[in-house]
Amino acid sequence: MVKLSERDPWLFPHLLKRLEEWDERFAGQTQIVERLQGFDAVIATGSNNSARYFEQYFGKYPHIIRRNRNSIAVLTGRESREHLLELGKDVFSYFGLGCRNVSKLYLPRQSSRGQDYDFEPLLEALHEYKEVILHHPYKNNFDYNYALLMLNKEPFYATGSVILREDERLTSRIATLHYEFYESEEHLAKALSAQRENIQCVMSEVPVAGFSVLPFGKSQTPGLKNYPDGVDVMEFLRTIA
Known part of the structure; x- marks a missing residue:
């Protein structure tokens, strides 16, 4: 039945x-x-x-x-452009509506060189999926969320097709991607462990303690098991x- x-x-x-x-x-x-x-x-x-x-x-x-479950991506700041382009598939496939779509990024507060995380390569890669904005329902959501953040004077990044905002929640609005900084691998492990029951997939190019990891671009291609x-x-x- x-x-x-x-x-x-x-x-x-x-x-x-x-x-x-x-x-x-x-x-x-x-x-x-x-x-x-x-x-x-x-x-x-x-x-x-x-x-x-x-x-x-x-x-x-x-x-x-x-x-409800959401998928997340863990970045180190050392990803190549190819890696970031593959991550875009995990973000934008099916307009980001699936539980296997990445709705939140975990980013290092600082690189191994002591520099703040550089958003520019990530934003440039995500901008390659700009055609998604041609779908009117998606664009309406983008415009609404953009206007809301502007009115509330909240800091954010935008590529013209997706909005990145710092937020601890795993679930993000359509056309919005949340991010959270981690200070160390121990800090990251603690944050993810607290959300274990709410996480569907962990996408990364490096091992993540306590989780099975999928490479960028593979969230929507699950195996039979x-x-x-x-x-x-x-x-x-x-x-x-």
Whole structure:
């Protein structure tokens, strides 16, 4: 049984139709319903707020309940232009709306030479994705967030297609990318550890203590066993079969 999201009643029916075309054994195996009844287990995806209701309603059944997660990137200041261009894919793919999209950067307060982090190479690389601003809904969000920061006189960087602002939160608005400085590897490890349950992917070209790391540009190309939130869905289904 499938209960569709009110915001997306199109993708899943299309996917089910395609599955039946590829393998006729899928025919009749699924049913789209308005109300869930007579089920044995649940896989549900929603916001942190809706997840609380899911836990209340479905907690007594075997379940996987997915909440909000975001992906982050850890930079050292030594990245090449090619690395930063690849990072742009992680930021802008699907307009930054996915849980595997990078919504926050962790930047070194100072380089190994004692200099402040240089934003210029990063901004130049992100500007290469300027065509995203041609999409009107994205541009409307960019203009709104830009105007809001200007009115509030908050410091920020902008490339014409994305806004960078210093913010501790992992979740950023559309067309906005948050960043936070770290003082040392120990400081970084502590900050990320506190957010572990809210992080989907960690993108970096260097190891990050306590986390599996993906290279820049690969956030939206998960392997077959890169399950969301690290939960093996196939094993879950096998145990309830």
